[in-house]
Amino acid sequence: MGATVGRRLPVMADVAKEAGVSHQTVSRVLNDHPNVRSETRTRVLEAIDKLGYRRNLVARALVTKRSRTLGVVSFDTTLYGPASTVYGIEQAARSAGYFVSIVSLKSMDKGGVRDALDYLADQGVDGAVVVAPQRSAARALAELPLGIPTVAVEGGEAGDVSVVCVDQVAGGRLATEHLLSLGHETVWHVSGPSDWLEAEGRVAGWRAALEHAGREAPKPLAGDWSPRSGYEAGRSLASMKNVTAVFVANDQMALGVLRAFTEQGVRVPDQVSVVGFDDIPESAYFSPPLTTIRQDFDAVGRHSIEVLVRQLEGGPEEQERLVVPPAFVPRASTARVR
């Protein structure tokens, strides 16, 4: 860990001279080449330590044509879901020995996704993960000529890229079945924006569960994931007389629904049961604590990196599809109908 000799950072040749070997031998030591005498290896290692040498990864990337950097394109990482997913991706990538370069987009239209991917490709990333929760993004990905191996997260049936996602349909079914099992005649639904695949999956699961139980599906109320839109849906629901159970497509909107119910004097879960989706850290402390469906974002992130790395490091190059199951989290916002 010695100090640098001059003001110039030491390069491989400096280490070579110090150790009395050729720079190629230094390279061999650094790359764990088998055929290096252990005594020589020690000498080189000591020289590296003495000079405080650090390999120049840019030069290395130029010649190997691998940067050991992965790109991540995500929709608004301020939201809990994307943030958690990206976090999982980053952790997994780092422990697999890759750097992560992130592009967070305000809108996932085709142009945006293409530009982001071009941008990353320019930088020389070896592969990319695209968190593509909207149908538009998934389609863009399917249509784009991809220059680099790419994995889609929540990307629907995206062309010839591998996909890792949470089973949204199962989640919607889980929520709905829970409410039906409590004796509710039917279950209302506050959905996410129709362009989102996750929203669509949850609607499908809800509908399937109702149909399976032979119940009529009421017309879903459309939200946009925000607490505000949940609040508005909640006001509508509060004004109807026959609503006893609501499945809300995410926890933030569920918070808005709860707020509207509270304002209108509708007691949860006494009069109406509410189930959310996501299990954000706050939902256990809502009034009342929210029964919800947990998505394991961390697992999604980790898996996406596993799939990508498998493709990069000489896998069979075939398209994979990995589905992560959601989990039911019972809390106090649901109760048996009276």
Add this chain to the structure above:
Amino acid sequence: MGATVGRRLPVMADVAKEAGVSHQTVSRVLNDHPNVRSETRTRVLEAIDKLGYRRNLVARALVTKRSRTLGVVSFDTTLYGPASTVYGIEQAARSAGYFVSIVSLKSMDKGGVRDALDYLADQGVDGAVVVAPQRSAARALAELPLGIPTVAVEGGEAGDVSVVCVDQVAGGRLATEHLLSLGHETVWHVSGPSDWLEAEGRVAGWRAALEHAGREAPKPLAGDWSPRSGYEAGRSLASMKNVTAVFVANDQMALGVLRAFTEQGVRVPDQVSVVGFDDIPESAYFSPPLTTIRQDFDAVGRHSIEVLVRQLEGGPEEQERLVVPPAFVPRASTARVR
């Protein structure tokens, strides 16, 4: 946007041949060198377009010794504050023409920060932003021999690195003064973990406002930012008779406090007023909607990049300190004392 000729990606020499010039002229066009005949420039541009050429930024970085990539080290980007800050950083960096490489840490101890910075330096980043909200991280940063220009976000009086932060003391004062102005005799405080600079600043602001008004400061209750810890503090507070106003150091804990009060039959704001901190998207829909102090994370992120880029691009190299003011957001969780 023509197709690639062979399977090999075109390089500068291919463009040069296509345009009938030397590769250096192509380089000049790409770098907006002044002395290129406009006719030649056009010819080169056409060749680039025809071949679908994209400059290899890795090779460029090797020779210029600038990668146009900035590193970001942050504490758990799953949290709203860090996530928003990193988002602001990323947007600002991109529009300034820089890539962003992110390392998100679970613990910001000295070793972690050093490793992260080394890691980024290895990758060849031109500079780094460290979101260092804990005292330990700030100290680590101050003591570390920094190889690259670095800016600290929320980093206290960090050695010789520039700092961008929100004025936490002013925020604490704002919250407390608001409560006092409503006629409350004193204001209780649920603080963040003592290792956090933000927590400390808020305590200081709270204390200063109370002292200025000649009031006794009660012993603060320590939390850890989580709703759970707020809930526990809330239960303690609910059991005391003389509590009429509480300033909670973040919105998540305030949610827990509200939950505890609701459970104990303490009505907010009729019996107790509550003020939070951060203004997370959910807080407008708490029960009741939370009066809070907003931090402009986006501005913090943007400013940190401005400062860093100024240092990188030949600024006067002097240490800067930029303070972003917080904003008071009145909602329904506070009321005049009766």
Add this chain to the structure above:
DNA sequence: CACTTAATTGTTAGCGCTAACAAGACCTGA
């Protein structure tokens, strides 16, 4: 012990780009 084979090291070339210098084309004004 000479002769093959393997282990270890060195030498050379080149990844794709920009910087530095060199050289030719083109303009001034006297």
Add this chain to the structure above:
DNA sequence: TCAGGTCTTGTTAGCGCTAACAATTAAGTG
């Protein structure tokens, strides 16, 4: 007309590293 300058372009070198091959030395084998 030509010396002096400015524009425009080309040539050469090299960033720091790894790959490919060459050269040297050590180790087996009959």
